[in-house]
Amino acid sequence: xxxxxxxxxxxxxxxxxxxxxxxxxxxxxxxxxxxxxxxxxxxxxxxxxxxxxxxxxxxxxxxxxxxxxxxxxxxxxxxxxxxxxxxxxxxxxxxxxxxxxxxxxxxxxxxxxxxxxxxxxxxxxxxxxxxxxxxxxxxxxxxxxxxxxx
Numbered sequence: 001x002x003x004x005x006x007x008x009x010x011x012x013x014x015x016x017x018x019x020x021x022x023x024x025x026x027x028x029x030x031x032x033x034x035x036x037x038x039x040x041x042x043x044x045x046x047x048x049x050x051x052x053x054x055x056x057x058x059x060x061x062x063x064x065x066x067x068x069x070x071x072x073x074x075x076x077x078x079x080x081x082x083x084x085x086x087x088x089x090x091x092x093x094x095x096x097x098x099x100x101x102x103x104x105x106x107x108x109x110x111x112x113x114x115x116x117x118x119x120x121x122x123x124x125x126x127x128x129x130x131x132x133x134x135x136x137x138x139x140x141x142x143x144x145x146x147x148x149x150x
Contacts, residue, residue, distance in 0.1 A: 070078065 067075070
């Protein structure tokens with residue numbers, strides 16, 4: 001008699017534990033999924049076939065596994081969003097590249113102008129030193145003429 005009560009008590013505890021875990025799960029027919037993040041890790045260890053797996057092959061396997069976990073609505077959304085991205089990508093690139101190109105060209109023009117000013121200022125300095133040298137040489141030659149020893 002005591003063993004029967006004990007068995008029923010254990011059975012009711014097991015049932016209540018199972019009911020509490022099932023109540024927490026939204027769907028009884030699905031198994032819980034792992035996180036869906038796709039991470040690519042480069043491993044230099046040999047794979048199951050004995051040779052080293054490439055990063056691209058590993059990414060392909062992970063993408064295939066990720067695609068296999070998606071239901072039909074998620075697959076349709078992924079295909080539609082990818083198609084929209086492919087169709088709008090030229091406009092997006094154009095909108096983003098024009099200001100980027102203007103910024104890059106503007107920066108290059110500013111650097112070119114700075115170098116030109118530096119070269120021009122150094123050329124002016126060299127020309128000024130040369131002019132002062134010519135004036136001093138002229139003053140020396142005309143004020144102190146060379147006398148012949150005859």
